[in-house]
Amino acid sequence: MNKALGIDIGGTKISNALIDNNGKILNEVEKISTPKTVDEIINILKNVISKFEQDIEFVAIATAGAVNNQNTGVIGSTANLACGYKDIDFQSLSNKKVFIENDANAAAWAEYRIGAAQGYNNSIMLTLGTGVGGGIIINGKLLKGKNGAAGEMHFAMSRNQKRKCTCGAWDCFEAYASGNGLRQTGVEIFQDENITTYDIIERVSNNDEKALLTLKTWQNDIALGILGLNNIFDTDCVVLSGSMEKFVDTNEIEKFVNENIVTTPTRVFHAKAGNYAGMIGAVLLGNEFI
């Protein structure tokens, strides 16, 4: 049975595990805090790779940031990672082939191959976390765009410059549908600048009216964004993943979307491929290219 080394490089952690070509994790996932410099990141990767290199077919990396269409490196700067990260020559770190994909794209691929979107050739995965990630599958292929940067969920939900987005533009879907978006909606509804996402979720569990309205407003914004995406893509399904997706009622979203859709009815699912969908998806995707 062939296996690969899966690595997930995020802003806070670098995780790794051996993964077989069915997407099964074969050992305990190792997690290391992401260091602040590129040299330290490279050292961690070298150590991890050298430990497993002899036993694996290839190295598959899911990373924050847009990945080029050759799946060899990152393009542009990556917000949560050290300056210079984009200049890393990942292939130079191993004698085996190194395959790289954006983490949200890789996770979307995992959902398509072994998760909630299995059997659906046209799907969108949205990762609702601190921000919002996106991965789009069209006719069984990942949407990459001209330079590999496609799938960014930064489309405006307002014409009136209400919320500055992390990307620098105004009112992106991410600024409403993310955990941080929930917080900002809470700030507006509670008229309290200091309210946190955690506060809101806690108050929801106590049936606090304003907290319930905040959650409902946040979910309506997510549904509105998904409606637009479905009119653009005519998907089979939308999969929601990430730390915030458990607070979403997928049935309510699906109902809203299908009541308002211009294209044809879709499904909305919770993700199934688990916390390590990124590195699993990178391995499954790498399998098809290598």
Added chain:
Amino acid sequence: MNKALGIDIGGTKISNALIDNNGKILNEVEKISTPKTVDEIINILKNVISKFEQDIEFVAIATAGAVNNQNTGVIGSTANLACGYKDIDFQSLSNKKVFIENDANAAAWAEYRIGAAQGYNNSIMLTLGTGVGGGIIINGKLLKGKNGAAGEMHFAMSRNQKRKCTCGAWDCFEAYASGNGLRQTGVEIFQDENITTYDIIERVSNNDEKALLTLKTWQNDIALGILGLNNIFDTDCVVLSGSMEKFVDTNEIEKFVNENIVTTPTRVFHAKAGNYAGMIGAVLLGNEFI
């Protein structure tokens, strides 16, 4: 030289012409008013087809409405066409092969093959007319979605239910970026329910301040929508076509988009394939399938 019969079926006119496999129109385009019943539409198609059938390789139809992934018929109802239009068996109207595609998709294909998007494998065409049409090319292929309905430019530009869209939902891109969107923006700025798109354009030519503001606001909305589409698709270019595109400054839009983009810089062009891009694109696309 091979040639096909191109037919464009729209809400007001049914046009036809002989078109060669380079997309060149070979005779004078004939235009017939679109009748109100399906039987009359079928009769017109039969007459046109029988006139040219012996000389052509196939029949290519660009039509209003979403076209299935087999390119044989329309799915769902089509707003501006007779009830029952979706049940027409187009292939039964000719002994030659009949190929059908949505008019905006077909026009996008014409722009890609012989127009403004030539040489760009990732492009979006937006038709700014009474409404807004869309056709999306990804890696040199038309985006169709699970049932062929993809490319609908109905994504929300507001969370606050400001404008009802023709599709029944609220605040779609079409409700802002279309000719009718320009009119509604004018109604808001002039505080005059009766102002028309024509009035606004006429006052623009007289440098009327409110009219200039209306046009600028309308163009900003178009730019905001294009920004979102580029973050989703990472396109090479966006092509603007339709009766309203001549009022748009593509350089200003391109500048705004590239100043705010999360993915990688794109281009914004005026369309080049002309008024008959729909039927030309249907022929060029049919060439690849037949």
